[in-house]
Amino acid sequence: MAKQKRDAAATRSKIIQNAMELFAKKGFDGVSVDEVAAASQINKAMIFYYFKNKAGLYEAVMQGVLDAIYEEIVEADKCCDNTLGELKAFIATYASFAKRYPYFPALLLRELSDSGAHLPELMFESMKKLFVLLSGILEKGEREGVFKEVIPMIVHFMIIGTLNLYVTTQSLRKRVYEEDGLDTCCGCEIEEIAEYIYKKILLMLEVDNEKNICCS
Amino acid sequence: MAKQKRDAAATRSKIIQNAMELFAKKGFDGVSVDEVAAASQINKAMIFYYFKNKAGLYEAVMQGVLDAIYEEIVEADKCCDNTLGELKAFIATYASFAKRYPYFPALLLRELSDSGAHLPELMFESMKKLFVLLSGILEKGEREGVFKEVIPMIVHFMIIGTLNLYVTTQSLRKRVYEEDGLDTCCGCEIEEIAEYIYKKILLMLEVDNEKNICCS
DNA sequence: GATATAATCAACCAGTTAGTTAAATTTATG
DNA sequence: CATAAATTTAACTAACTGGTTGATTATATC
Numbered sequence: 001m002a003k004q005k006r007d008a009a010a011t012r013s014k015i016i017q018n019a020m021e022l023f024a025k026k027g028f029d030g031v032s033v034d035e036v037a038a039a040s041q042i043n044k045a046m047i048f049y050y051f052k053n054k055a056g057l058y059e060a061v062m063q064g065v066l067d068a069i070y071e072e073i074v075e076a077d078k079c080c081d082n083t084l085g086e087l088k089a090f091i092a093t094y095a096s097f098a099k100r101y102p103y104f105p106a107l108l109l110r111e112l113s114d115s116g117a118h119l120p121e122l123m124f125e126s127m128k129k130l131f132v133l134l135s136g137i138l139e140k141g142e143r144e145g146v147f148k149e150v151i152p153m154i155v156h157f158m159i160i161g162t163l164n165l166y167v168t169t170q171s172l173r174k175r176v177y178e179e180d181g182l183d184t185c186c187g188c189e190i191e192e193i194a195e196y197i198y199k200k201i202l203l204m205l206e207v208d209n210e211k212n213i214c215c216s
Numbered sequence: 217m218a219k220q221k222r223d224a225a226a227t228r229s230k231i232i233q234n235a236m237e238l239f240a241k242k243g244f245d246g247v248s249v250d251e252v253a254a255a256s257q258i259n260k261a262m263i264f265y266y267f268k269n270k271a272g273l274y275e276a277v278m279q280g281v282l283d284a285i286y287e288e289i290v291e292a293d294k295c296c297d298n299t300l301g302e303l304k305a306f307i308a309t310y311a312s313f314a315k316r317y318p319y320f321p322a323l324l325l326r327e328l329s330d331s332g333a334h335l336p337e338l339m340f341e342s343m344k345k346l347f348v349l350l351s352g353i354l355e356k357g358e359r360e361g362v363f364k365e366v367i368p369m370i371v372h373f374m375i376i377g378t379l380n381l382y383v384t385t386q387s388l389r390k391r392v393y394e395e396d397g398l399d400t401c402c403g404c405e406i407e408e409i410a411e412y413i414y415k416k417i418l419l420m421l422e423v424d425n426e427k428n429i430c431c432s
Numbered sequence: 433g434a435t436a437t438a439a440t441c442a443a444c445c446a447g448t449t450a451g452t453t454a455a456a457t458t459t460a461t462g
Numbered sequence: 463c464a465t466a467a468a469t470t471t472a473a474c475t476a477a478c479t480g481g482t483t484g485a486t487t488a489t490a491t492c
Contacts, residue, residue: 153389
């Protein structure tokens with residue numbers, strides 16, 4: 001099967017991939033359609049052909065990545081039937097996703113910075129879905145007496161805020177480490193950070209011991 | 217004293233104020249110089265007269281706000297000579313600043329999203345200074361045996377990540393609350409959030425009791 | 433009140449932007 | 463092979479971009 005000269009699906013996903021990288025690095029307004037076309041080695045008109053306009057391209061990028069992370073977290077949470085395992089899976093999966101899609105945190109932080117001005121409905125639904133998921137875990141834990149004094153919204157921000165900042169500040173942290181020798185966690189893998197956050201959240205929510213076992 | 221027809225300082229700060237608001241809402245590339253001029257009711261050329269170019273205006277906005285928050289936190293930390301008080305002052309002052317300068321969190325998150333691409337040196341120095349400050353408090357606490365298992369960088373991100381997200385998501389949270397009745401902390405003042413974060417961080421760092429007294 | 437200087441403005445410029453169009457080329461299908 | 467549909471292209475446009483210029487106006491100082 002020789003490489004086809006035309007492959008709509010491949011062209012489409014190539015555009016999305018390049019657009020994702022560029023939007024993450026420079027934001028919606030910082031990227032021109034010409035730029036995306038050049039990076040994808042296609043004619044600019046293709047972008048309008050596939051995505052109608054620049055906003056449509058942006059929405060396709062965000063929709064894809066937001067749906068993907070939600071699905072992954074839902075899937076990961078299934079594997080556990082105890083509250084602590086679900087919380088751990090939530091944090092670990094978010095971290096794992098951010099590692100595989102390093103552009104995601106920047107895209108998200110940018111979008112939150114303007115309260116989802118570019119994508120009001122999409123951001124609204126996505127933020128809500130993720131929050132409802134974590135919130136469910138935390139409230140279940142509180143009912144079970146596992147967690148104490150939970151404010152789900154703030155715990156949610158603690159988790160995703162920390163992980164997002166950790167990923168987006170990578171180059172800044174590296175520079176601070178190299179020039180000033182400060183410990184900015186440059187040697188850490190994000191999995192270790194996720195583990196640390198999980199442990200600290202347990203302490204924070206006053207989980208009293210290790211009688212609760214959670215999956216791997 | 218009749219209102220002067222010309223007042224350089226007032227014009228300058230009027231431009232900065234409007235630019236700060238616009239940059240926070242739409243990002244560097246999302247705002248045009250014409251837009252800032254129109255919002256400030258001045259001629260566009262004035263912006264180039266005072267700030268040389270668009271980047272100069274942006275830098276003036278960020279420099280002002282970053283210097284201001286650093287100064288405030290340094291000042292607040294002086295009033296306490298015990299470690300817990302300093303930590304509390306750090307969190308409370310950051311929150312108080314974010315309340316008075318509601319555009320600051322969005323500006324910061326945007327700048328971090330592109331690793332300070334617009335302002336490499338300024339972001340580098342500012343991020344470093346704030347981190348060194350908190351890091352000093354946390355490491356002192358660890359030496360004193362007050363804090364346990366501290367990773368300063370992550371604790372730093374937990375504090376500023378949470379507070380920044382709380383402020384920037386205000387309108388999204390409000391909508392989620394109104395349409396779905398979920399508790400998104402819309403009734404909370406940021407001071408309460410800061411207090412909650414402080415308490416949770418104490419638990420997290422395994423501060424064992426309240427023998428340590430901190431200032432108001 | 434003359435004058436130098438600081439502050440302000442309207443009009444302009446060249447380059448870039450998102451988006452369009454109509455034609456060309458490839459591919460599937462009968 | 464013919465025809466239609468899907469895909470790709472180059473060339474184009476109208477609006478907007480950051481930035482400049484040279485003239486104009488207000489203010490302080492002598």
